[in-house]
Amino acid sequence: MNDVAFGLLAALAVVSGVMVFRFDSMARATFSLLTSLLCVGGEMLLLGLDYLGIVTVLMMTIEMAIMAVFMVMFMMNPAGLMPMTMTHNKKGAAVICGIAFVLLAAGVLLAPWPARQGKPPADPTMDLGMSLMGPQMLTMMVLGMALFATIVATVVLATRRGRYDRFGDDLRAPQASDPVRGGVGR
Amino acid sequence: MNLELFLLLASALFCVGLFGALTQQSIVMLMMGLELMLGGVILAAASAWRYIAPAAAEGQVLVVVAITAMALEMATGFAVVTALFRSREIDMTDMAAELKE
Numbered sequence: 378m379n380d381v382a383f384g385l386l387a388a389l390a391v392v393s394g395v396m397v398f399r400f401d402s403m404a405r406a407t408f409s410l411l412t413s414l415l416c417v418g419g420e421m422l423l424l425g426l427d428y429l430g431i432v433t434v435l436m437m438t439i440e441m442a443i444m445a446v447f448m449v450m451f452m453m454n455p456a457g458l459m460p461m462t463m464t465h466n467k468k469g470a471a472v473i474c475g476i477a478f479v480l481l482a483a484g485v486l487l488a489p490w491p492a493r494q495g496k497p498p499a500d501p502t503m504d505l506g507m508s509l510m511g512p513q514m515l516t517m518m519v520l521g522m523a524l525f526a527t528i529v530a531t532v533v534l535a536t537r538r539g540r541y542d543r544f545g546d547d548l549r550a551p552q553a554s555d556p557v558r559g560g561v562g563r
Numbered sequence: 564m565n566l567e568l569f570l571l572l573a574s575a576l577f578c579v580g581l582f583g584a585l586t587q588q589s590i591v592m593l594m595m596g597l598e599l600m601l602g603g604v605i606l607a608a609a610s611a612w613r614y615i616a617p618a619a620a621e622g623q624v625l626v627v628v629a630i631t632a633m634a635l636e637m638a639t640g641f642a643v644v645t646a647l648f649r650s651r652e653i654d655m656t657d658m659a660a661e662l663k664e
Contacts, residue, residue, distance in 0.1 A: 383564045387572045394579040394599050398587065410595050417576070417602045421626075423564070424613045429626050433605065436630065440598075440637055447591055447641055451654040463588040465657065470585035474578045481574035485567055495618025508620030509627070516624055520631050527635045531642035537649060 383423055390416035398464075403448040411441035428502040569610030577603035588655045590647070594640040601633045 393412040400406045414437040421430035498504040509517045533539075543553040576599055583596025608629055612622025644654065653659055 380564055383568070387568075390572065390602075391575050391579065394576055394602075397595055397599065398579075398583045398592070403592075406592070406595065410598060413576070413599060414602050417606050420569070420572070420606055421609045424569070424609050426609055426612075426623065426626065429609065429623065429630070433630060436634065440634070443641070444591070444595070444637075447644070451589075451591055451644060451648060463592070463655065464586040465588055467586050470582050473585065474582040477581060478574055478578040481577070482571055485570040485574060490566055491615055493614055494616050497613065497617035498620075501620075501623060504620045505623040505627070508624055513621065513624045516628065520628065523631065523635060527638050531638050534639075534642035535645040 379423055383420065386416040386419045386423070389413075390420070404445055407441050407445045407448055410444075411437060414441070425497055426501055428505065566610055566614035569614070570607055573603040573607035573610065575603070576600070576606065588657055590640070590644050590654055590656055590659075593656060594637065597636055597640075598633060601629060601636065605629045605633070 390413045393409045393416070396409040397406045397413065400409060415434055418430045418434035418437065421433055424430075538555075540548060543555060544550040580596045580599030580601075580603060583599060584593050585596075587593045587596060605626055608622065608625045612619075612626065616622055647653055647659055651659070
Protein backbone atom coordinates (compact mmCIF):
# COMPACT_ATOMS: atom_id res chain seq x y z
CA MET A 378 0.00 0.00 0.00
CA ASN A 379 2.73 2.42 1.02
CA ASP A 380 4.79 1.41 -2.01
CA VAL A 381 1.91 2.19 -4.35
CA ALA A 382 1.37 5.56 -2.65
CA PHE A 383 5.09 6.29 -2.89
CA GLY A 384 5.15 5.45 -6.60
CA LEU A 385 2.07 7.51 -7.41
CA LEU A 386 3.24 10.54 -5.43
CA ALA A 387 6.76 10.29 -6.87
CA ALA A 388 5.52 10.12 -10.46
CA LEU A 389 3.10 12.99 -9.89
CA ALA A 390 5.78 15.08 -8.18
CA VAL A 391 8.28 14.71 -11.02
CA VAL A 392 5.73 15.08 -13.84
CA SER A 393 4.15 18.20 -12.35
CA GLY A 394 7.63 19.54 -11.58
CA VAL A 395 8.51 19.20 -15.26
CA MET A 396 5.19 20.70 -16.34
CA VAL A 397 5.96 23.86 -14.32
CA PHE A 398 8.43 24.85 -17.03
CA ARG A 399 6.34 23.63 -19.95
CA PHE A 400 3.02 25.36 -19.33
CA ASP A 401 2.45 28.65 -21.14
CA SER A 402 0.06 29.90 -18.53
CA MET A 403 1.73 31.23 -15.42
CA ALA A 404 -1.27 30.34 -13.26
CA ARG A 405 -1.06 26.74 -14.46
CA ALA A 406 2.67 26.68 -13.80
CA THR A 407 2.06 27.87 -10.25
CA PHE A 408 -0.53 25.22 -9.54
CA SER A 409 1.65 22.58 -11.14
CA LEU A 410 4.42 23.56 -8.73
CA LEU A 411 1.89 23.40 -5.91
CA THR A 412 1.00 19.84 -6.95
CA SER A 413 4.63 18.85 -7.02
CA LEU A 414 5.35 20.29 -3.57
CA LEU A 415 2.16 18.80 -2.12
CA CYS A 416 3.43 15.43 -3.32
CA VAL A 417 6.68 16.13 -1.47
CA GLY A 418 4.57 16.77 1.65
CA GLY A 419 2.74 13.50 1.01
CA GLU A 420 6.02 11.62 0.75
CA MET A 421 7.05 13.10 4.09
CA LEU A 422 3.80 11.80 5.61
CA LEU A 423 4.73 8.38 4.20
CA LEU A 424 8.09 8.69 5.93
CA GLY A 425 6.30 9.08 9.25
CA LEU A 426 6.92 12.80 9.64
CA ASP A 427 3.30 13.74 10.32
CA TYR A 428 3.90 17.23 11.65
CA LEU A 429 6.56 18.30 9.15
CA GLY A 430 4.57 16.83 6.27
CA ILE A 431 1.47 18.79 7.23
CA VAL A 432 3.55 21.94 7.77
CA THR A 433 4.98 21.52 4.26
CA VAL A 434 1.52 21.03 2.77
CA LEU A 435 0.06 24.09 4.52
CA MET A 436 3.07 26.29 3.82
CA MET A 437 3.18 25.36 0.14
CA THR A 438 -0.53 26.00 -0.31
CA ILE A 439 -0.27 29.54 1.09
CA GLU A 440 3.04 30.18 -0.65
CA MET A 441 1.73 29.19 -4.05
CA ALA A 442 -1.40 31.32 -3.54
CA ILE A 443 0.91 34.30 -2.91
CA MET A 444 3.06 33.28 -5.86
CA ALA A 445 0.03 33.23 -8.14
CA VAL A 446 -0.74 36.81 -7.11
CA PHE A 447 2.85 37.88 -7.86
CA MET A 448 2.71 36.06 -11.17
CA VAL A 449 -0.33 38.05 -12.23
CA MET A 450 1.34 41.25 -10.97
CA PHE A 451 4.69 40.91 -12.69
CA MET A 452 4.36 38.59 -15.64
CA MET A 453 3.49 39.73 -19.11
CA ASN A 454 1.45 36.66 -19.84
CA PRO A 455 -0.34 35.51 -16.72
CA ALA A 456 -3.14 33.68 -18.46
CA GLY A 457 -1.11 32.10 -21.23
CA LEU A 458 -3.28 33.59 -23.94
CA MET A 459 -0.26 34.25 -26.16
CA PRO A 460 2.18 31.38 -26.16
CA MET A 461 5.66 32.68 -25.57
CA THR A 462 8.90 31.33 -24.27
CA MET A 463 10.95 33.23 -21.79
CA THR A 464 13.94 30.95 -21.53
CA HIS A 465 17.59 31.09 -22.38
CA ASN A 466 20.27 28.47 -22.99
CA LYS A 467 17.91 25.53 -22.84
CA LYS A 468 20.34 23.04 -24.35
CA GLY A 469 23.21 23.92 -22.04
CA ALA A 470 20.95 23.76 -19.01
CA ALA A 471 19.54 20.39 -20.10
CA VAL A 472 23.06 19.00 -20.43
CA ILE A 473 24.08 20.37 -17.02
CA CYS A 474 20.97 18.96 -15.36
CA GLY A 475 21.36 15.60 -17.08
CA ILE A 476 24.94 15.34 -15.86
CA ALA A 477 23.92 16.47 -12.37
CA PHE A 478 21.18 13.83 -12.23
CA VAL A 479 23.47 11.06 -13.45
CA LEU A 480 26.09 12.03 -10.87
CA LEU A 481 23.53 12.23 -8.06
CA ALA A 482 21.92 8.93 -9.05
CA ALA A 483 25.31 7.24 -9.26
CA GLY A 484 26.12 8.56 -5.81
CA VAL A 485 22.78 7.39 -4.44
CA LEU A 486 23.14 3.90 -5.90
CA LEU A 487 26.84 3.37 -5.29
CA ALA A 488 27.39 4.95 -1.89
CA PRO A 489 27.72 2.48 0.98
CA TRP A 490 24.85 3.80 3.08
CA PRO A 491 25.22 3.09 6.79
CA ALA A 492 22.89 0.59 8.39
CA ARG A 493 19.89 2.02 10.15
CA GLN A 494 20.68 2.97 13.73
CA GLY A 495 17.90 3.01 16.29
CA LYS A 496 14.17 2.86 15.84
CA PRO A 497 11.85 5.73 14.91
CA PRO A 498 10.32 7.24 18.05
CA ALA A 499 6.67 6.53 18.75
CA ASP A 500 5.89 10.23 18.35
CA PRO A 501 8.40 11.99 16.06
CA THR A 502 6.66 15.32 16.62
CA MET A 503 7.25 15.11 20.37
CA ASP A 504 10.85 14.17 19.64
CA LEU A 505 11.29 17.19 17.36
CA GLY A 506 9.68 19.55 19.85
CA MET A 507 11.84 18.33 22.73
CA SER A 508 14.90 18.65 20.55
CA LEU A 509 14.10 22.18 19.36
CA MET A 510 13.30 23.33 22.87
CA GLY A 511 16.30 21.51 24.34
CA PRO A 512 19.63 20.70 22.72
CA GLN A 513 18.74 22.41 19.43
CA MET A 514 17.56 25.65 21.04
CA LEU A 515 20.40 27.56 19.38
CA THR A 516 19.21 26.38 15.95
CA MET A 517 15.68 27.48 16.77
CA MET A 518 16.88 30.92 17.91
CA VAL A 519 19.00 31.37 14.79
CA LEU A 520 15.97 30.45 12.67
CA GLY A 521 13.90 32.99 14.60
CA MET A 522 16.49 35.72 14.03
CA ALA A 523 16.75 34.81 10.35
CA LEU A 524 12.97 35.07 9.98
CA PHE A 525 12.96 38.42 11.77
CA ALA A 526 15.83 39.73 9.63
CA THR A 527 13.90 38.63 6.54
CA ILE A 528 10.82 40.55 7.67
CA VAL A 529 12.91 43.71 8.07
CA ALA A 530 14.79 43.16 4.79
CA THR A 531 11.65 42.50 2.76
CA VAL A 532 9.92 45.60 4.12
CA VAL A 533 13.01 47.73 3.40
CA LEU A 534 13.30 46.34 -0.14
CA ALA A 535 9.64 46.53 -1.01
CA THR A 536 8.88 49.95 0.41
CA ARG A 537 8.45 52.74 -2.10
CA ARG A 538 9.97 55.65 -0.19
CA GLY A 539 13.01 55.36 2.01
CA ARG A 540 14.66 57.89 4.33
CA TYR A 541 16.70 59.40 1.48
CA ASP A 542 13.49 60.21 -0.33
CA ARG A 543 12.04 61.78 2.79
CA PHE A 544 15.04 63.67 4.21
CA GLY A 545 17.22 64.31 1.12
CA ASP A 546 20.51 62.72 0.07
CA ASP A 547 22.38 64.01 3.13
CA LEU A 548 19.47 63.21 5.46
CA ARG A 549 19.62 66.83 6.68
CA ALA A 550 16.21 68.11 5.61
CA PRO A 551 14.53 69.74 8.60
CA GLN A 552 11.18 68.35 7.56
CA ALA A 553 10.36 65.08 5.89
CA SER A 554 8.85 65.58 2.47
CA ASP A 555 5.94 63.21 2.48
CA PRO A 556 3.10 63.17 -0.04
CA VAL A 557 0.74 63.51 2.89
CA ARG A 558 2.02 65.56 5.78
CA GLY A 559 2.08 63.90 9.15
CA GLY A 560 0.32 65.21 12.21
CA VAL A 561 1.54 65.77 15.77
CA GLY A 562 3.02 69.22 15.10
CA ARG A 563 5.40 68.21 12.29
CA MET B 564 10.20 2.04 -0.27
CA ASN B 565 13.84 2.40 0.62
CA LEU B 566 16.43 5.11 1.03
CA GLU B 567 17.70 4.86 -2.53
CA LEU B 568 14.25 5.34 -4.08
CA PHE B 569 13.58 8.42 -1.96
CA LEU B 570 16.99 9.88 -2.75
CA LEU B 571 16.48 9.22 -6.47
CA LEU B 572 13.16 11.07 -6.33
CA ALA B 573 14.85 13.90 -4.45
CA SER B 574 17.62 14.11 -7.06
CA ALA B 575 15.06 14.10 -9.87
CA LEU B 576 13.18 17.01 -8.26
CA PHE B 577 16.47 18.82 -7.63
CA CYS B 578 17.57 18.48 -11.24
CA VAL B 579 14.21 19.54 -12.67
CA GLY B 580 14.38 22.60 -10.40
CA LEU B 581 17.95 23.27 -11.48
CA PHE B 582 16.86 23.16 -15.11
CA GLY B 583 14.16 25.72 -14.36
CA ALA B 584 16.47 27.97 -12.40
CA LEU B 585 19.03 27.93 -15.22
CA THR B 586 16.66 28.41 -18.15
CA GLN B 587 13.89 30.72 -16.96
CA GLN B 588 14.30 34.41 -17.66
CA SER B 589 11.48 35.63 -15.50
CA ILE B 590 12.64 36.06 -11.92
CA VAL B 591 9.42 34.62 -10.50
CA MET B 592 9.76 31.49 -12.65
CA LEU B 593 13.40 31.21 -11.62
CA MET B 594 12.26 31.20 -8.00
CA MET B 595 9.89 28.37 -8.80
CA GLY B 596 12.91 26.37 -9.92
CA LEU B 597 14.66 27.15 -6.64
CA GLU B 598 11.56 26.01 -4.74
CA LEU B 599 11.60 22.68 -6.55
CA MET B 600 15.30 22.26 -5.75
CA LEU B 601 14.64 22.94 -2.08
CA GLY B 602 11.72 20.50 -2.18
CA GLY B 603 14.20 17.84 -3.27
CA VAL B 604 16.55 18.82 -0.44
CA ILE B 605 13.74 18.59 2.13
CA LEU B 606 12.75 15.15 0.87
CA ALA B 607 16.36 13.94 0.95
CA ALA B 608 16.79 15.17 4.53
CA ALA B 609 13.54 13.52 5.63
CA SER B 610 14.44 10.18 4.06
CA ALA B 611 17.95 10.32 5.55
CA TRP B 612 16.34 10.79 8.98
CA ARG B 613 13.97 7.87 8.44
CA TYR B 614 16.39 5.35 6.97
CA ILE B 615 19.74 6.21 8.56
CA ALA B 616 19.22 7.60 12.06
CA PRO B 617 15.54 7.70 13.04
CA ALA B 618 16.35 7.87 16.74
CA ALA B 619 18.22 11.18 16.36
CA ALA B 620 15.90 14.20 16.27
CA GLU B 621 18.62 16.27 14.58
CA GLY B 622 17.52 14.85 11.23
CA GLN B 623 14.09 16.39 11.74
CA VAL B 624 15.72 19.67 12.78
CA LEU B 625 17.56 19.65 9.45
CA VAL B 626 14.19 19.38 7.68
CA VAL B 627 12.91 22.35 9.71
CA VAL B 628 15.96 24.38 8.66
CA ALA B 629 15.39 23.49 4.99
CA ILE B 630 11.70 24.45 5.19
CA THR B 631 12.64 27.76 6.80
CA ALA B 632 15.22 28.40 4.08
CA MET B 633 12.45 27.83 1.52
CA ALA B 634 10.18 30.40 3.18
CA LEU B 635 12.99 32.96 3.47
CA GLU B 636 14.03 32.47 -0.16
CA MET B 637 10.48 33.06 -1.29
CA ALA B 638 9.92 36.20 0.81
CA THR B 639 13.28 37.76 -0.09
CA GLY B 640 12.84 36.88 -3.75
CA PHE B 641 9.48 38.62 -3.94
CA ALA B 642 10.90 41.68 -2.16
CA VAL B 643 13.80 41.83 -4.64
CA VAL B 644 11.42 41.50 -7.60
CA THR B 645 9.31 44.31 -6.17
CA ALA B 646 12.37 46.53 -5.64
CA LEU B 647 13.69 45.79 -9.14
CA PHE B 648 10.33 46.48 -10.69
CA ARG B 649 9.97 49.74 -8.74
CA SER B 650 13.36 51.05 -9.76
CA ARG B 651 13.73 49.73 -13.32
CA GLU B 652 10.40 48.28 -14.42
CA ILE B 653 11.95 44.94 -15.22
CA ASP B 654 10.98 41.41 -14.29
CA MET B 655 13.53 39.43 -16.28
CA THR B 656 16.96 38.32 -15.21
CA ASP B 657 18.62 39.33 -18.49
CA MET B 658 17.56 42.94 -18.06
CA ALA B 659 18.99 43.17 -14.55
CA ALA B 660 22.59 42.94 -15.70
CA GLU B 661 24.00 46.30 -14.58
CA LEU B 662 26.75 44.68 -12.58
CA LYS B 663 27.92 42.80 -15.66
CA GLU B 664 28.71 45.96 -17.59
